[in-house]
Amino acid sequence: MSSPPDPEDLTARARIRDAAMRHFGEHGFEKATIRGIAETAGVSSGLVRHHFGSKEALHAACDEYVLRTVRKLNEETWAAIKEGDLAKASATRRPSGRYHRYVARSLIDGGASELFDEMVGMSEAWFTGFVKGDGEPDVPVRDRAAVVTAWGLAIPILFEHLSRAFGVDLSTPEGDIRLASALLDIYSHPMMSPEEAAAARAGLERAARRSTTEGTST
Template structure:
């Protein structure tokens, strides 16, 4: 009989193999047999641990979500300490899972991941809104969803980005370039408030759903 530690190791190997197979082939084409072979276990052991391919995918989604949650918590801690340079984003914890995330999005999955990133972003934006004293034209939730879509497009476009940047996004060089570009985009306004006001001329007001939520200073953790 295998020990608990051996079972945990087997589960982790299966999960890691599934992340690679789902990322490479997509959920429908990936097979339990192929995942088990890559993990170095039998198909029977895979089914013993997870029961089904759907359950394996759920475990992969939860693993990636766990990384996102931990990254958010540690980044918030660095922000509170006044030193975002110590944020774990510099270690690019999601880089190895870009292909999995991209394929899942293409296949119509990662709903929970998108919603979680939106929720986290909403809390951050509510905090920044309260600090800035400016009244946005759309709610923190609407803006957070747009930012989540931008952010999750990066895994889908990782090969094109790597080609332009001249470095793979999972490498220290590629991630550093990406991080510096994102910091520039977030910290340097593309237009003045006056230019933005002029650009809104002729646009209809955003629907009530985009403005109805009360802005509160909330903890992004």
């Protein structure tokens, strides 16, 4: 079983936070208003300001909550995979679906830098402590982790399009299993043979040498 809900989630403060995440996700930070957030949360604008002080502070609280949730889900998912329980690992990810739109809008607006950096660090830990492969990687682990993180974060940005392509709402248990299965298949089947990868890598090295030569000749 996943950990019990945070007691804070039962409070007016949590209702305000969740309403704010909805408004920030749908309208962006600039267009979201304290009044609109208060109406959605079923409280007064004064209570919103009492708990958070300002829209900026409320947005920061939303960021911190998402970051804390991602950390917890990462720990639970890692523990489930170590136990060999992929169904449990899939179930631990489902609560994050509530925040897809908020995270997507933050990323598009150039925010969520702390979340992105934290997730890159998590990906690094996965590569060094869990992911198995043939031989040493040809690029720094940090580079691999950053690209995989960006790839993963594209899912919430394109969530509605992915759901349409799959023909099922990916926020449902069925959709989550479909998505996890597709990702597992991609990760477990190389898209290029070792020979094709070696040829492509050699081409990149030649291009890099040409670029260096051209740069020094100008």
